[in-house]
Amino acid sequence: MEEVAMEKSVSKSDATNNRLELPMESLSNFPIPNGQNHFEFVAMDMVDRPWEFKVSIRNEGKYKKPWMSGQWGSYAREKRLKQGDRVKLIVQVEGNVVRSYRITAERNLTMGIWIPVEDFAS
Structure with a gap:
């Protein structure tokens, strides 16, 4: 079964730094x-x-707000992420065990129509 592990609107600092601040509820x-x-x-x-x-x-x-690092900065640069884009981590779960993760990034084209950022690369 697929579940959204995290969904977030990219902030200016998320797009330019080497880490993405995650919503607490995604931890x-x-x-x-x-x-x-x-x-x-x-x-x-x-x-x-x-x-x-x-x-x-x-x-x-007590403040345990999570963040994501690793290759985040490279991902954000390659995908040309900017403030207002949306990032999702989707997890594939089998039974009670996480099997795989997928990351997507989208840009709001207009009036709530989200397009994968890969469609903007040229």
Whole structure:
């Protein structure tokens, strides 16, 4: 079964930095092992290219807002992401086990019509 693990509108800093701030409610979709502060995974994009990502949380304090790093900066640059684009991580789950991740990025063409960013590359 496919589920949306995370969906987010890209902020200016997400598009230009080497990390993507994730919504807190998405944290449960990334199985960070007990005693660790990160989870590494590979997500395939719309053209079946693998990207290595890492979801991390802070080691100390109550504020555990997650972020994604790894190849995020390269992904954002290659896809020419900009503020207002939408990024989704989709997870394929079999039973209670995550099997694979897919990442998509879309741009709002007009009036709520979202187009994959790959369609803008030329």
